[in-house]
Amino acid sequence: MGPQHPSTHGVLRVVLKLDGERVIGSECVIGYLHRGVEKIAENRTYQQFAPYVDRMDYVAAVSNGLGYCEAIEKLLIVEAPPRARVIRTILTELQRIASHLLWLGTHALDIGALTPLFYCFREREEILKILEKYCGARLTTHAFRIGGLQYEAHDTFEKDVERFCKDFESRIVEYETLLTNNRIWIGRTKGVGILTAEDAIAFGVTGPVLRASGVKWDIRKAMPYAAYDQYKFEIPVGTTGDTYDRYLVRMEEMRQSRLICLQAIENVPAGPIMAKVGKVLKPPPGEVYHAIEAPKGELGYYVVSDGTVQPYRVRIRPPSFINLQAFDRMVRGHLVADVVAIIGTIDIVLGEVDR
Amino acid sequence: MADEPKEPQPAAVPTGEQPASKPSPVSGAPSAPAKPAAPPAPLKPPVVLQTPLNNEMVARYRVKFGAAIVDAIEDRKQAILVVESGRLEEIARYARDEEKFEMLTDLTAVDWPKREKRFDVVLNLYSFAKNERLRLKAQAADGEEVPSVVGVWVAANWMEREAFDMFGIVFSGHPNLKRILLPDEWQGYPLRKDYDILQQDTAWVRENLGIESGQ
Numbered sequence: 001m002g003p004q005h006p007s008t009h010g011v012l013r014v015v016l017k018l019d020g021e022r023v024i025g026s027e028c029v030i031g032y033l034h035r036g037v038e039k040i041a042e043n044r045t046y047q048q049f050a051p052y053v054d055r056m057d058y059v060a061a062v063s064n065g066l067g068y069c070e071a072i073e074k075l076l077i078v079e080a081p082p083r084a085r086v087i088r089t090i091l092t093e094l095q096r097i098a099s100h101l102l103w104l105g106t107h108a109l110d111i112g113a114l115t116p117l118f119y120c121f122r123e124r125e126e127i128l129k130i131l132e133k134y135c136g137a138r139l140t141t142h143a144f145r146i147g148g149l150q151y152e153a154h155d156t157f158e159k160d161v162e163r164f165c166k167d168f169e170s171r172i173v174e175y176e177t178l179l180t181n182n183r184i185w186i187g188r189t190k191g192v193g194i195l196t197a198e199d200a201i202a203f204g205v206t207g208p209v210l211r212a213s214g215v216k217w218d219i220r221k222a223m224p225y226a227a228y229d230q231y232k233f234e235i236p237v238g239t240t241g242d243t244y245d246r247y248l249v250r251m252e253e254m255r256q257s258r259l260i261c262l263q264a265i266e267n268v269p270a271g272p273i274m275a276k277v278g279k280v281l282k283p284p285p286g287e288v289y290h291a292i293e294a295p296k297g298e299l300g301y302y303v304v305s306d307g308t309v310q311p312y313r314v315r316i317r318p319p320s321f322i323n324l325q326a327f328d329r330m331v332r333g334h335l336v337a338d339v340v341a342i343i344g345t346i347d348i349v350l351g352e353v354d355r
Numbered sequence: 356m357a358d359e360p361k362e363p364q365p366a367a368v369p370t371g372e373q374p375a376s377k378p379s380p381v382s383g384a385p386s387a388p389a390k391p392a393a394p395p396a397p398l399k400p401p402v403v404l405q406t407p408l409n410n411e412m413v414a415r416y417r418v419k420f421g422a423a424i425v426d427a428i429e430d431r432k433q434a435i436l437v438v439e440s441g442r443l444e445e446i447a448r449y450a451r452d453e454e455k456f457e458m459l460t461d462l463t464a465v466d467w468p469k470r471e472k473r474f475d476v477v478l479n480l481y482s483f484a485k486n487e488r489l490r491l492k493a494q495a496a497d498g499e500e501v502p503s504v505v506g507v508w509v510a511a512n513w514m515e516r517e518a519f520d521m522f523g524i525v526f527s528g529h530p531n532l533k534r535i536l537l538p539d540e541w542q543g544y545p546l547r548k549d550y551d552i553l554q555q556d557t558a559w560v561r562e563n564l565g566i567e568s569g570q
Contacts, residue, residue: 031536036552038521039545043552074431077404201458201483204510215483222486286404286430289479289490291460302479304465317461317479325513354536 001339009106010350014327014339021335026328030321033354041314046072046146046281049311054140056318057352059102061141062095062131063294069144070225071290071301075283076146078276082269084148085227090161090264091134091143092226093257097168098127099295100250100257104175107247107344111188116178123164123171130160147277158265165258165265172254179247189243193330193342196241203326207297207319209346212249213241219293226292231263243345250347282309296320296347316355320348405430412454412489420446425494433490440476440493444502444528447478447491451507456480456489459504462514464522468548472496474524478504495524503529521546 001014011032017025037056041049053068054061066088073080080088105120128138133154135143143149179185195205200213210217218235220228236252238245283305291300297319304313323346330342408427416424416436423446426437438446450456461479472494480489495501503526504511515526516535523544526532534541543550553568560568 031534031538034536036545039550039552042548077431202509204459204508217483284404287433287435288431289433289461289488298460300461300479302461302463302477313465315461315463315465315477317463321513322510325510 009343009348012324012343012348012350012353014343016336016339018336023331023334023336023339026331026339028324028327030324030350031354033350035355037355038314038316041311043310045309046283046311049314050144050146051140051142053316054142055351056316056355057099057294057296057299057320057349058139059349060095060099060295061139062091062143063099063292063299065142065144066092066226067290067292067294067299067301069146070292071288071303072146072281072283073275074288074290075286075303075305076277076281077284078147080148080275081272082227083271084144084273084275086230086264086268087149087153087157087273088144089227089231090261090268091131093260093264094127094130094161094164096257096295097254098124100254101127103250103295103344103347104247107341107347108179108185110340110344111185113179113182113185116175119171119174119178123168126164126167130157130164133157133160145274146281148272148274150274152273153268158268161261161265165262168254168258172251172258176251180251186244188338188341189247189345191240192243192334192338193345194240194242195326195330199326199329200241203329204322205297205326207293207295207323207347208246208249208253209297209323209326211236212238212246214239219291219298223291225290227264228260231260233257233260243341246345280309282307291317294319296349296352297323318352318355320346320350320352321355324348324353408434415454416446416449419449433488435490435492437492437494440472440495440499440501442502443476443491443493444504444507447504447507450480450489450491454482454489455484456482456487458483459508459510459514460488462504462511462518464518464524464546466522466546466548470494472499474522476501476518476524497523498525500525500527502527503532505529520544523547 001016013029015027015029016023037052040052050068053064057064101120101124105117108116131141132138134157135141135151195213197213197215200210200215214237216235216237221235233256236249238249285305285307287304289300289302291298299319300317302315303311306312327342327346331339406429408429413427420442423439423442424436425439428435458481459478460481463477465475465477467473474495476493476495478491493501501524503515513535515529516532518524519526519532520534520537521544533539557568560566
């Protein structure tokens with residue numbers, strides 16, 4: 001299957017071993033989108049590399065940027081000012097909703113439900129408009145800078161976010177009306193691609209996939225970063241770890257993200273948006289691992305500094321790459337048609353898998 | 356452009372010495388002449404960021420593995436254990452079973468070509484029970500085999516393949532050690548420091564166009 005199959009969301013080739021219609025083995029062939037991001041990092045300065053990270057998970061560029069900026073801030077031992085942290089949180093949560101919407105639309109489309117795609121893109125468009133208003137870019141945003149933000153939030157920022165959040169509440173209900181009790185949807189997702197909690201942990205799976213397997217773990221709670229420690233939100237978990245549970249978890253996550261945004265815009269602290277960092281960044285020698293809860297799971301940056309202006313090594317731990325590894329475990333014993341559902345439910349972005 | 360500075364840029368000399376003192380452009384620096392204060396006192400206090408780590412957990416490791424725990428460091432409040440590469444799998448299994456680091460978050464490598472053992476194999480572990488991270492590091496020479504930890508965490512399968520792909524580190528006992536991101540016929544290991552970023556471009560131009568690359 002692939003690498004140009006419409007359901008693989010990019011260039012993923014899956015070699016399937018079949019017994020009739022049943023899958024008895026699989027192997028993912030990846031690397032078609034490999035650009036050597038980690039090598040590029042070693043040949044750029046810390047600031048120069050920042051826009052590159054947007055091109056990994058290109059449907060959630062804001063999250064990539066947040067992880068990178070915070071990792072370098074940890075390396076430099078500086079902290080972004082409170083105002084910057086709150087704005088970062090709002091934008092990242094909006095991005096999470098956008099990413100989940102894209103996932104929902106395409107995942108439903110793969111399984112044969114055409115309508116959700118249009119609904120999802122309608123709302124995603126609103127988020128992209130907010131991002132565009134904020135920083136001028138819709139997808140590869142480069143919204144944050146090491147040390148804080150480059151841009152002050154625009155005048156209508158809070159109002160825009162609030163309006164979106166108000167509308168969005170009823171929109172989620174619309175998607176759920178279409179899918180949650182839909183017999184075809186249930187038939188295609190319930191009991192498909194089950195991943196137990198033990199397996200999920202052994203495979204290093206993170207994010208909604210891990211939570212759907214019943215592990216209540218979210219880095220935003222476990223090791224809070226940005227401004228997450230100030231807000232109240234729930235971590236939704238599943239019970240069986242099948243495709244349907246992963247659907248439910250992500251739906252609930254969108255609701256929670258919406259609540260975080262609403263809490264955050266109520267009280268955006270005033271003050272500077274940049275910490276005092278020099279124009280030339282030379283982090284003291286050493287190393288740091290910093291991870292954030294990206295829409296797809298744990299996005300980690302392991303950065304080694306040798307005291308010069310360029311990183312000595314940047315290792316990016318992409319959630320998609322690691323989660324995709326569990327694909328083989330999830331797909332065995334299922335029908336070929338389910339392969340499409342299972343690829344969709346892991347929510348991979350090949351730009352991030354291949355880097 | 357892509358000119359790769361091999362000695363990472365001479366910025367060390369004049370400008371770079373004011374990492375913390377200079378106000379950022381956005382925070383509204385009022386006047387320009389505020390600057391001359393910075394250069395005379397080069398802000399390079401010998402901040403000790405790496406300190407030896409001596410807690411109960413390290414003590415338990417030391418009792419159990421003795422000299423195989425080469426070093427224990429804390430860097431920016433993150434715990435690092437440097438271990439003997441030959442006993443990596445054993446130590447990893449202990450970390451998972453006894454110290455409850457159930458999840459292998461990441462496995463990667465760093466190349467230090469000037470060192471006798473040039474590679475650091477780096478494992479980032481996470482414990483759900485303790486909500487803690489731990490980093491295991493093992494040094495390996497070029498060509499030296501490192502025991503695979505796939506038997507401990509299945510997650511290591513692709514990660515070790517990637518480390519093999521990018522650094523050429525061989526993990527003994529790995530069930531399927533082959534390239535993962537690059538094509539099988541790829542020459543060299545790109546994330547080694549001596550792999551120049553223009554190398555493949557020039558080789559391609561020479562081979563396919565029959566001329567020397569102008570880059």
